[in-house]
Amino acid sequence: MAVTRALAVAVITSTAGVCLACVSGSLCVFAVTLCTFLLLAPLCQPGRPNQVCVLVLGDVGRSPRMTYHALSLARNGFDVTLAGFRETDPHKDVLNNKKIKIHKMSDFKGLAACPRICRYVLKVMVQAIQLFWVLMKIDPPSFILLQNPPGLPSIAVTWVFCYLRRCKLIIDWHNYGYTIMSLTHRPRHPILLIAKWYEKIFGRLSDYNFCVTNAMKDDLMLNWKIKAITLYDKPASIFKETPVELQHQLFMKLAKDYSPFRSQVEYDKSEIERSAFTEFNRKSNIVKYNAGRPALLISSTSWTEDEDFNVLLRALQDYDALASNGSTLPSVVCVITGKGPLKEYYCKLIKELQLQNTQICTPWLEAEDYPVLLGSADLGVCLHKSSSGLDLPMKVVDMFGCCLPVCAVNFKCLHELVKHKENGLIFEDSKELAEQLKILFTNFTSDLGELKQFRQNLRESKQMRWDETWDQTVLPLFKGN
Secondary structure, three states: OHHHHHHHHHHHHHHHHHHHHHHHHHHHHHHHHHHHHHHHHHHOOOOOOOEEEEEEEEEHHHOHHHHHHHHHHHHOOOEEEEEEEOOOOOOHHHHOOOOEEEEEEOOOOOOOOOOHHHHHHHHHHHHHHHHHHHHHHOOOOOEEEEEEOOOOOHHHHHHHHHHHHOOEEEEEEOOOHHHHHOOOOOOOOHHHHHHHHHHHHHHOOOOEEEEOOHHHHHHHHHHHOOOOEEOOOOOOOOOOOOOHHHHHHHHHHHHOOOHHHEOOOOOOOOOEEEEOOEEEEOOOOEEEEOOOOOEEEEEEOOOOOOEOOHHHHHHHHHHHHHHHOOOOOOOEEEEEEOOOOOHHHHHHHHHHOOOOOEEEEOOOOOOOHHHHHHOOOOEEEEOEOOOOOOOOOHHHHHHHHOOOOEEEEOOOOHHHOOOEOOOEEEEOOHHHHHHHHHHHHOOOOOOOOHHHHHHHHHHHOOOOOHHHHHHHHOHHHHHHO
């Protein structure tokens, strides 16, 4: 008993010591941050008129809207610094653009030994210093276009820098940071309350604001007195239907690493090159779809708490049971792309599934391959449930750019994007999704199927592309200033 008590006291003492050290360290970092701001303030000069910094405190390779901003600015004659983490490469159009400089930032992971709240405080303080130092080093901008979330500490630090440099701060509101944090914190958690207060107060200090939906625009004005302009996500020109020849090339490339893309049928390799979906005749030089090919289902994700992939997995189990019990439903290859914290958890669940007519793979695709795969798929599935109920899934925007119909889980403002029974279907739970898969994949290769009608509706809708929307909505603000 005495030993147990001694161990308990030791653990408590150790934890308290670590926590105190973390808090003390955080306060020191905060003090250094303030000194840095004051010492470097005299060095700040006004930015160059055509210089813009596009800033995201995240992975630039997984921030497509911000890379689109950078490309649009460069296309209109601006010199752009794209600053953020470089965990994955953006599209080659960004990498090869001479008017875009990518400034790599380091992601501070914190100290594993610290309690969670101390790690978070320390991380924010270190990132504040890092971000201000980065802004001091880049070409002096006249505008900073900042993604939110994440906004802590980037909004406050960027505002201080803009005040010193006499440049304009523009926030692009993709969502609210505090609502994303609410997915992993209790409603009255101190960090959550501070984050909400911070976002509301410092968000008002920006010069201009964009947001992704009219619902968010109204909410910003009603609750935070922030005036914003709605800039809907639109697909870039790279998102389009993929010719069957290019589909075959991608399928054969993926077949090297992922078995669902490989042909399950024996064939003469001297005359034919075959994937699970397509075949290339070497003599005639013709590519065509295989007879009886599987349906290709795709979903992309960041593997975070706002997407419950158990819904899709249960729906696939129900569909597989129907397809295995003598129905005429096709087999399915389900591709789930993306990186994120919950990927390992869901991959374990996928391995435990006993499916006969359904194969699931979870590749990470190169930026150039992703739009080609979307343009090759038969159906997209979106499980994004907005933490605020006010943003829209960009993955669906990209799918629509490829004329790919979707099944999307319902939430508050989804109707601004997905029109039920026009460009896709909206579902509430796994049972409804399974029924939709059954309906859409019945005779899915037929020109008379519902899936083909949705695709035709998307072709005829003449969707606006990102460049056209950006030139109408954003360019006047930069030209006017």
